[in-house]
Structures are given as C-alpha cells and as structure tokens.
Amino acid sequence: MxxxxxxxxxxxxxxxxxxxxxxxxxxxxxxxxxxxxxxxxxxxxxxxxxxxxxxxxxxxxxxxxxxxxxxxxxxxxxxxxxxxxxxxxLDRMNAIDDFNPVERTVRCGAGVVTEQLQQFAEERELFYPVDFASAGSSQIGGNISTNAGGIKVIRHGMTRDWVAGLKLVTGTGELLDLNRGLVKNNAGYDLRQLVIGAEGTLGVVVEATMRLARPPKDPAVLVLGVPDMASIMDVLAAYQGRMDLQAFEFFSELALQKVVEHQGLQRPFDTPAAYYALLEFEQVSDADMEQAMALFEHCVEQGWVLDGVISQSVAQALSLWRLREDISETISRWTPYKNDISTTVSKVPAFLAEVESVVNGAYPDFEIVWFGHIGDGNVHLNVLKPDALPMAEFQQRCGEVSRWVFEIVQRYGGSVSAEHGVGLLKKDYLLYSRSALEVDLMRQIKRAFDPEGIMNPGKIFD
Amino acid sequence: MxxxxxxxxxxxxxxxxxxxxxxxxxxxxxxxxxxxxxxxxxxxxxxxxxxxxxxxxxxxxxxxxxxxxxxxxxxxxxxxxxxxxxxxxLDRMNAIDDFNPVERTVRCGAGVVTEQLQQFAEERELFYPVDFASAGSSQIGGNISTNAGGIKVIRHGMTRDWVAGLKLVTGTGELLDLNRGLVKNNAGYDLRQLVIGAEGTLGVVVEATMRLARPPKDPAVLVLGVPDMASIMDVLAAYQGRMDLQAFEFFSELALQKVVEHQGLQRPFDTPAAYYALLEFEQVSDADMEQAMALFEHCVEQGWVLDGVISQSVAQALSLWRLREDISETISRWTPYKNDISTTVSKVPAFLAEVESVVNGAYPDFEIVWFGHIGDGNVHLNVLKPDALPMAEFQQRCGEVSRWVFEIVQRYGGSVSAEHGVGLLKKDYLLYSRSALEVDLMRQIKRAFDPEGIMNPGKIFD
Known part of the structure; x- marks a missing residue:
C-alpha cells in the first residue's frame, strides 16, 4: 500500500x-x-x-x-x-445505547461483543437469546453478517430474528438505514434481510437495533438415550406437540464416551444407547415438569427411549449441558475434520446413515463423531484423525470426504453451510446448495450494492 | 389482446x-x-x-x-x-400435501386459501397462527407477496416467519426453489426474504412450504381501561416482562361507543376510559391467571389502569374479542378514510397526538377512530365521513390528510404501510418511508429478477 x-x-x-x-x-x-x-x-x-x-x-x-x-x-x-x-x-464502535424498555430494543455499534449485549440485557432483567461458544469475542456486526445461530435456535431463531434495524455503508460509501426498529413495515422490499448473512459482501454493517426478550424461567434439562436416529424424530415430534422446547440437541455414543473420559464427567445413566437427545424447557410451573414426565413415559412405552434423566436443579441442568457442550473442545485433540451441514429435520437419520456408509466404506479406520442441533436439522460432522495417519494424508482424504458429503447434501436438498456461512472455505461448494440462477442473482444484487466490487471480494462467490 | x-x-x-x-x-x-x-x-x-x-x-x-x-x-x-x-x-393451484409431522411443515400451492391451511393444521392437532379478517378468501401466495400480518403478530410474527421455502417463477419464466424447508441455511443471500412482501413484482410465487405450530392452549382475554396512551405503554412493558402475550390490541373510547351501539354488545365495564387495551395470553396453568391478576393489580396501583375485566371462559374470551374485531365492520357505514401505518411502539402516543392535532385543527368536524395492533406499533387510522359532507369533498380532504399523516410518519421514522403493502395506492408515498437509494436498489433488484419488466409493473414503484 x-x-x-x-x-x-x-x-x-x-x-x-x-x-x-x-x-x-x-x-x-x-x-x-x-x-x-x-x-x-x-x-x-x-x-x-x-x-x-x-x-x-x-x-x-x-x-x-x-x-x-x-x-x-x-x-x-x-x-x-x-x-x-x-x-x-469495527472494534471501537462498541457502544450500546438507546435502550427502550417498551420496545425491548437497544442500539448497538457493530463492534459490540455478543456477551456484552447479553450482560446488558441481563442487568435490565431482559435476555439476548442468541448464544454460542464464541459469544465472548464475536461481535454483533459479524453475527449479523453470518446470521449466527447457536444452541437455542429451535426456540429463539437465528440472529436474523433479533435484528429490528441495521445501518449499512454500501460499497459506494453511502449509508442505508434499514427498517429503523419497526415491527411491521411492508413498504417495499425488506433489504435488511439481504444484508443479514451476506458476509460483508454488500457493505459494512455499522450499527444495529437489536431486540431483547423476556428472561427465561429456570431451565430443566432431559437427557434421553435412544436406540436409533429414527426414534429421536419420534421423541422430537412428541415433545414439540405439547411443549415449547428451548433446545433439542443430540450426540452419539462415541461423542459421549469421549467427553466422559476426557472431561471427568459421569454418564447420565448406565443403560447404553446409540444416540442421546438433550432437551431443555422452561420450568414455569409444576405443570411443565409433569408434562415432560408424562411424555417421557409415553416415549419409553413406545420404545423410542431406553433410559433418561431429568435435572432436579438449575445446577444439574447446567452440568447435563456439559455432556453436549464439551464435545467440541474434547475432540479437538484429534484435530478433527469438521463440517456444518443441514437437511430438513426428518431427513437427518437417512442422511447420517448415508454419510457414515460412504466414509466408513472408504476409510474404515476413521472415527465419526456426530453431534448438533438436531431440532433444526443441523448436524456437525466430525471425523477424527487416526493417530497413525500423517496430517497431510488425513487432510487430503478429508478433501475427498467433503465432496462426498456435499454430494449427499445436494441429493437431500440440504445446505452446505447451516450456520457458519460460506466465506472462502465453502465457496467452491456453493452450487451444491444453490442453483446457478440463484448465484447469478446474488452477483447482480452485489453489483447494485457494491458496483466497484470492493466489499469482501472473493467471499461466498468469485 | x-x-x-x-x-x-x-x-x-x-x-x-x-x-x-x-x-x-x-x-x-x-x-x-x-x-x-x-x-x-x-x-x-x-x-x-x-x-x-x-x-x-x-x-x-x-x-x-x-x-x-x-x-x-x-x-x-x-x-x-x-x-x-x-x-x-392461482386459484387452481390449491393443493396441500407433503405434510410432515416432525418438521411441522406442509407444502401449499399458491392458491391455497388461508382458512384451508388453518383447518388442515387443526385437523392434525397443529396450528397456522397468521390470522386476519380476510382469511376465508385470501390465498397463501398473496399472503406471502404482501407479508400479511394480522392479530397475533406480537407472538407469532408475520407471514414471513412461517415460510420455510418457496418456489418463484421469475420474470423470465425460470423457476427458483428457495430454501427448500430448511431451518438453517447460511449458504449465500436469503433470496426467499426478498420475495416475501415483493407484491408480485419479482415473479409469481407458485408454491410454498409453510410451517405449523403447536396448538395454543385455551386463551384468556383481559380488557383494560386506561387513562391515556402513555399508560398503554406502561401496561405493555409490565405484561411483556412477565408473560408471553398472544395479542396486545387497542381501541379508543369512540371506537368502543360505535361498536357497542351498533353491534348490540355490552361495555366491558362501566368506568369510562380514553383508551382500551385488549390482551390475550395462553392459559397453560393456574399460574398464568395468577400472574395476569397480579400484574393487573400492579397496573391499577400505578394508575396505569382504571378498570378491567378478565375472561372466565373461552366463550367470554371470544366475546371480548368482538369489541375489537367488530370495529372495522361497524364503522364501514361512515365510508371511512383508512390508513395503515406504524412507528416504533413507544412513539405511538406522541404520533397519535400529532395526527389528531393536525387533522382536528384543519377539520374539527372529522371524527377519528383509532384501533390496531399497538403491541407492534401498528395503528389503523380511520376518519369518518361527516353525514353532511358530500363524498367528493370528503375524498379530496382525505387526500390532504394522507399527505399530512405521511409527513408525520416520516418525521417519526415510521412506515407508510405497516401490513397492507404499497401496491398502487401508496407508491406515491414510498419515499416517506424509504430513501431514494433504497428505491434505486429495489429497482435494480427487480431488473435482475424481471429484466423485461413484465411482473406486476407499476406496483410499489414505477
């Protein structure tokens, strides 16, 4: 320069x-x-x-x-x-102001850290519900640009659902003030929605008006052992038909074994199971706990659930969450190949089976660890590097795995990026999830916002 | 032709x-x-x-x-x-199929009537929550194209929030299959969001995958008399801080008088009030009713509420709703000038006062009836035609009123169309809510989807 x-x-x-x-x-x-x-x-x-x-x-x-x-x-x-x-x-643009208790909205500079907003809400007896592992350093502008998701999407949606308004500096330096915090605004195309998840390719998100929610009541957590993935779907349908779940996560037996062994945690119960579902709900009154128990009994009777445990305190609820939340850190010692993909919820069991069959068919020594937000159809695929395999060779094989996985994603009508965005790493695979016509429309839209092509070029598409 | x-x-x-x-x-x-x-x-x-x-x-x-x-x-x-x-x-494309109880989604032809979808959901112990007066004849494709709202937006959002996927025939006759029912899909711009609310200017919505919800428990309804609009805001904040409201509506004393007189309904209580708030919540357990009563007492103590009534049965809840829902039909005999506008929620009281002051200042004989979805900042302004005034003159004066109202909307950063869209009637006023740059971007986006400019030309903008 x-x-x-x-x-x-x-x-x-x-x-x-x-x-x-x-x-x-x-x-x-x-x-x-x-x-x-x-x-x-x-x-x-x-x-x-x-x-x-x-x-x-x-x-x-x-x-x-x-x-x-x-x-x-x-x-x-x-x-x-x-x-x-x-x-x-955007680090310096980190002010939170214009808090409005009636709207339950607050204005954030793009550089406000997620956790900073969560704490701001908590101090005012409110709640910012989008939460994920990087909340301590991720910023609101970045969350908006990737439409960040996390562990409570089933109840609270993605970042998209909490953006009441945003300001964008386009590729020509002009300022757009989109939606200005309105709940209802059907006056023309909702351009705000285009900017959310555009990964900085349409301009710089400089400010946002974010919504806050009523704080949740004490959480109760169920961990259920299930014989197969199909049963997880039955359990999901049974619970969602009667209760507003806050989270519905899953992990495999192998994931549980690793996390128990390396984090000094206890198994939730002795009965072994192929997969585990973790459900969270708000405990507003005793009726919620009774409903959850009645559904548990129903699921056991139907053979969908082999065993289960329910938290008796907030502390126990949090400790059950560690079985799911500590998986990512635990398996990092095997420098895993990771992929964040989704299908519609009910296709997940067949999708998982196909991926396992293809990967294990080619590489029987690869250990596959599954976990994720099964209530949203979003699974995290993790393949652990066998100790004996050199890194370069593992990476080369994982390149093949990616293509196989994305081919299956395409056949299932899924997404090559459920919540992490496309960026540089997935742009070569975008056409597995989006048609050529869609990508062409995206390019034309980008040209309208950024005629010189200076905004984060080379991200999402070339 | x-x-x-x-x-x-x-x-x-x-x-x-x-x-x-x-x-x-x-x-x-x-x-x-x-x-x-x-x-x-x-x-x-x-x-x-x-x-x-x-x-x-x-x-x-x-x-x-x-x-x-x-x-x-x-x-x-x-x-x-x-x-x-x-x-x-699209009338003939009215099939509902591919119902999936795990996803709680269903595929609808664009011509499916809203009520048909509501009934389909009900028969499967589910719920399609977007509801409004025209549900008996409005169609899903049209609902999507106008992002229809209605009376439960505070809890369930607009049509936008229930579209899991949609198919659009663009202006070149090509078919876009957008989002395919996925909950999480961060692979590129969410073009589905552009189509929702585009009023047919980007193409023809031919099919949609719609989400369904858990059916609500029995509703309970509160009608509260409040001394002024500012108190309605306090009541809203108090209730939303503790409960998940299903609806938060309001109407003025004049609206109540008209509806009581012409529909043979009873006043909810004798104490007169300037405005009335109508709240609905789900009665999951006795705890909800206790919470609602405790908040009622708090609001009375604070002077925010003068009197109130709470439904003791579902039948009574429905009959209290008539006080609000029958207003529109009741006042139709005065061939009212109507306008559907919004500001952010907390600005509504000042906004109403300004509009009243301007309109009454110019035309003291005009009766103004206010009602609407105050919990969303969406108010319906109705000016009744004085019996003595000839229609042509009334319409001419209402043209002036529109301009005054939209100038106030602009100063308040509000929307010239909260839920009814722009179409032909509001396109001359679009710039009161959207910047010239935004409209220019909309035009460029339209050209990408519809290069020949054949799709619903002259709607939203020229």
Missing amino acids: SPEILSALGAIVGEERVLTDAESAARYGADWTRVHSPAPAAVVLPGSVEEVQELVRLAARQGLAVVPSGGRTGLSGGAVACRGELVLA | SPEILSALGAIVGEERVLTDAESAARYGADWTRVHSPAPAAVVLPGSVEEVQELVRLAARQGLAVVPSGGRTGLSGGAVACRGELVLA
Whole structure:
C-alpha cells in the first residue's frame, strides 16, 4: 500500500489507528480457520459511521478491497484477509445505547461483543437469546453478517430474528438505514434481510437495533438415550406437540464416551444407547415438569427411549449441558475434520446413515463423531484423525470426504453451510446448495450494492 | 389482446381457462380497494408450475404485463389490473400435501386459501397462527407477496416467519426453489426474504412450504381501561416482562361507543376510559391467571389502569374479542378514510397526538377512530365521513390528510404501510418511508429478477 494511501487513511481515522505491523496483520487478517495465511495490506480502526463512509469512499476511488472485521471467530474464512486487502475493524464502535424498555430494543455499534449485549440485557432483567461458544469475542456486526445461530435456535431463531434495524455503508460509501426498529413495515422490499448473512459482501454493517426478550424461567434439562436416529424424530415430534422446547440437541455414543473420559464427567445413566437427545424447557410451573414426565413415559412405552434423566436443579441442568457442550473442545485433540451441514429435520437419520456408509466404506479406520442441533436439522460432522495417519494424508482424504458429503447434501436438498456461512472455505461448494440462477442473482444484487466490487471480494462467490 | 396471443394462452392452459368476458375482468381485475377500474386484457387460470412458466415466457416474449392474482383481498391495489394486463390467477393451484409431522411443515400451492391451511393444521392437532379478517378468501401466495400480518403478530410474527421455502417463477419464466424447508441455511443471500412482501413484482410465487405450530392452549382475554396512551405503554412493558402475550390490541373510547351501539354488545365495564387495551395470553396453568391478576393489580396501583375485566371462559374470551374485531365492520357505514401505518411502539402516543392535532385543527368536524395492533406499533387510522359532507369533498380532504399523516410518519421514522403493502395506492408515498437509494436498489433488484419488466409493473414503484 502506497504511503499516499496510508496517509489518507490516517487523515480519516488518525495515524495511530492505521496498523501495518506484522503482529496486527496476523491478528486482524485471520479468523478461527487456519487455512489461509493472513496478509492484509493495512488495518484501520474507525470510530464512527462517518469515518467508515470516508474509508469506503477512499477504497472505492482507489480500487482497494475492503474486509469488514468483527470478532473474527468465523469458521468459514469470511473475515480472512489474505490478498493485500484493507481490514476495516469495527472494534471501537462498541457502544450500546438507546435502550427502550417498551420496545425491548437497544442500539448497538457493530463492534459490540455478543456477551456484552447479553450482560446488558441481563442487568435490565431482559435476555439476548442468541448464544454460542464464541459469544465472548464475536461481535454483533459479524453475527449479523453470518446470521449466527447457536444452541437455542429451535426456540429463539437465528440472529436474523433479533435484528429490528441495521445501518449499512454500501460499497459506494453511502449509508442505508434499514427498517429503523419497526415491527411491521411492508413498504417495499425488506433489504435488511439481504444484508443479514451476506458476509460483508454488500457493505459494512455499522450499527444495529437489536431486540431483547423476556428472561427465561429456570431451565430443566432431559437427557434421553435412544436406540436409533429414527426414534429421536419420534421423541422430537412428541415433545414439540405439547411443549415449547428451548433446545433439542443430540450426540452419539462415541461423542459421549469421549467427553466422559476426557472431561471427568459421569454418564447420565448406565443403560447404553446409540444416540442421546438433550432437551431443555422452561420450568414455569409444576405443570411443565409433569408434562415432560408424562411424555417421557409415553416415549419409553413406545420404545423410542431406553433410559433418561431429568435435572432436579438449575445446577444439574447446567452440568447435563456439559455432556453436549464439551464435545467440541474434547475432540479437538484429534484435530478433527469438521463440517456444518443441514437437511430438513426428518431427513437427518437417512442422511447420517448415508454419510457414515460412504466414509466408513472408504476409510474404515476413521472415527465419526456426530453431534448438533438436531431440532433444526443441523448436524456437525466430525471425523477424527487416526493417530497413525500423517496430517497431510488425513487432510487430503478429508478433501475427498467433503465432496462426498456435499454430494449427499445436494441429493437431500440440504445446505452446505447451516450456520457458519460460506466465506472462502465453502465457496467452491456453493452450487451444491444453490442453483446457478440463484448465484447469478446474488452477483447482480452485489453489483447494485457494491458496483466497484470492493466489499469482501472473493467471499461466498468469485 | 390479439387472437394469436389468446390462442397461445389457450394452448397452454386450455381454452376454457382463458377468460375475457366482462364479468371475469371485473372479478379478477380488482381487489378490496375500489379506486381503480378493473381492466385486464385477459385472465388465465394455470394448473401447474410448468404452465405458469410457459405463460410467463410467452408474456416476456410478447412484452405483456402480468398481474399475479390470489384471493384479491388486498387493501393497496397490489393485485389490481387496470391497464390491459394479463391476470394470472392461482386459484387452481390449491393443493396441500407433503405434510410432515416432525418438521411441522406442509407444502401449499399458491392458491391455497388461508382458512384451508388453518383447518388442515387443526385437523392434525397443529396450528397456522397468521390470522386476519380476510382469511376465508385470501390465498397463501398473496399472503406471502404482501407479508400479511394480522392479530397475533406480537407472538407469532408475520407471514414471513412461517415460510420455510418457496418456489418463484421469475420474470423470465425460470423457476427458483428457495430454501427448500430448511431451518438453517447460511449458504449465500436469503433470496426467499426478498420475495416475501415483493407484491408480485419479482415473479409469481407458485408454491410454498409453510410451517405449523403447536396448538395454543385455551386463551384468556383481559380488557383494560386506561387513562391515556402513555399508560398503554406502561401496561405493555409490565405484561411483556412477565408473560408471553398472544395479542396486545387497542381501541379508543369512540371506537368502543360505535361498536357497542351498533353491534348490540355490552361495555366491558362501566368506568369510562380514553383508551382500551385488549390482551390475550395462553392459559397453560393456574399460574398464568395468577400472574395476569397480579400484574393487573400492579397496573391499577400505578394508575396505569382504571378498570378491567378478565375472561372466565373461552366463550367470554371470544366475546371480548368482538369489541375489537367488530370495529372495522361497524364503522364501514361512515365510508371511512383508512390508513395503515406504524412507528416504533413507544412513539405511538406522541404520533397519535400529532395526527389528531393536525387533522382536528384543519377539520374539527372529522371524527377519528383509532384501533390496531399497538403491541407492534401498528395503528389503523380511520376518519369518518361527516353525514353532511358530500363524498367528493370528503375524498379530496382525505387526500390532504394522507399527505399530512405521511409527513408525520416520516418525521417519526415510521412506515407508510405497516401490513397492507404499497401496491398502487401508496407508491406515491414510498419515499416517506424509504430513501431514494433504497428505491434505486429495489429497482435494480427487480431488473435482475424481471429484466423485461413484465411482473406486476407499476406496483410499489414505477
């Protein structure tokens, strides 16, 4: 990057907020993926919407590629800068204000950290329900740009459902103020919805009005052992027909074994089962617990459930959650191949069986660990590296696995990215989930928002 | 329309399904608005997605404007054909199939009537929660195209929230299969969201996968008399902080007087009040009723509520609802000027006061009846025609009222169309709610989906 451009950037944000050192480049050029080497030309830290507009206008004039950057906890490379881009990091735009207790909305700068918003809500006896492992560092702007999901989607939806309004600086530096916090607004196309999940390719999300919810009552958690995946579907239908579940997760026996062994946890009960379902519901009154127990008995009678345990306290509910939540960290020692995919809910059992059959047919020594948000049709596939297999060879084989898995996803009408977005890592597979016509429409939409093609180029599609 | 084109249409759908008689033109060319005279060139009734594609391809080749047509219950002229268009009526595509009890989804042809879907759900112990006065004739395709709302939005959202997938025939006759029923799908822009609320300007919605919900428990209804609009906000915040409300509606004393007088209903209680709030909640257990009563006492103590009544049975709950639901029919004898607008919830009291002050300042003899979905910030403004005033003069004055109201809407950052869409009637006012840049982006998006500009031209924008 030329000294003239660096100096022009400095004139906008202040010289000390233009970073070109190697450490900053490494830090701001990478997300949680480790596939591409970070190589941004510079990092800028704007402090206001106006500064973001000026920076983008400068970039458009100079033909500089801009990578909007939040907490960089993404898992698809959406925030990676590896080709000399200008990283526009929103960290400083982290104010929460305009709290409105009647609307239950609050205005957040794009750089507000998820956990910061959760705590802000809690202090006001409210609740921000979108929650996931990276909540301590992910930012609202990034959550919106990837439409982040998490563990309570079955009840509370994705980030999309909590965005009452947002401000976007387009690729020409113009400011769009979309929906302004309205609940009902049927005056023309809802452009806000396009920006959510666009991974920064339409512009920079600079601010959002987020909704908050009534705080949940004490959670109760059930862990149920089931003989097969089909039974999980019966259990889901039975419970959802009578109760508002907060979560419906699953994991395999192998996942349970690993997590019990390595985290010093106890098995929930002795009866072995092929799979486990974890259900959470709000305990508003005794009637909820009675309903949950009656459904449990019904499921046992039908042969859908082999055994189960129900939490008797909030502490026990949280400790049962660890059986599911600690899986990811536990298996990280096997440097697993991971994939985040979805089908419609009822197709999951057949889908899992096909993937297992294909992968085990080719590589019988590969251990497959399944877990995920089964109530949403979203499964996380994890293949553990056999200790004896060299990393390079494992990665090469996993490349094959990806293609096989995505071919099955396509046949099932599923999604190659359920919640992690497309970014760099999945763009070669986008056509397994979206038609050529859809991708062409996306390109035309991008051109309307970003005629110079400077906004996070190369992400989602080329 | 030339005999050649009529014959080509007949070759696609069958001759008897191409209607050019005056009665059909009048019926299929109009919606519930009565501003424009229906004047379509022809009406066609396709029976399949393929026929719709062929019809649209023919229209694109011939440069024929196409008006997609559902139940035609719209209130903004979105389905009006008044300029020699081809009306493409989806009535025959009314099959419901592929019901899936685990997903709780069902596939609907665009011509499925809302009530038909509601009944289908009920027969399977499920619930389709989007409900409004025209449910007996509005169609799913039209509901999607206007993102229909209704009386349960505070709890269940708009039509948007229930569309798991949809198929669209674009302006070039190509078929888009968007989202395919997935709960989680972060693979590229969510084009489905653009189509919802696009009023047929991007293509013809031919099919949708709709979600169903757990059936609600018995409803309980509270009607509360409040001294002023500000108190309604306090009541809303108090109840929403503790309970999941199903509905939160309001109406003015004048609305109550009219409905009591003309529908033979009883006042809910004798204490007079400036406004009334109607709240509905699910009665899952006795705890809900206790919570509602405790909040009622709190609101009375605070001076936010003057008096109230709570239903003791489902029958009484339904009869209390009539106080709100019968208003629209009751006031129709005064051929009212109507407007459907929204602001953010907490701005409603000040907004109402400004509108009243401006309208009453200019026309002190105009009676204003307010009611609506206050929990969503959506108010219905109704100005009754004074008996002595000739209709033409009333309409001319109401044209002025519109402009004053929309100027206030703009200052409040509200929406010129909360739930009825823009269509023909509000397109001249779109810029009061959306920026010129937004409208320009909408136009570019329309060109991507409909390069020939044949899909419902002249609706939303020119």
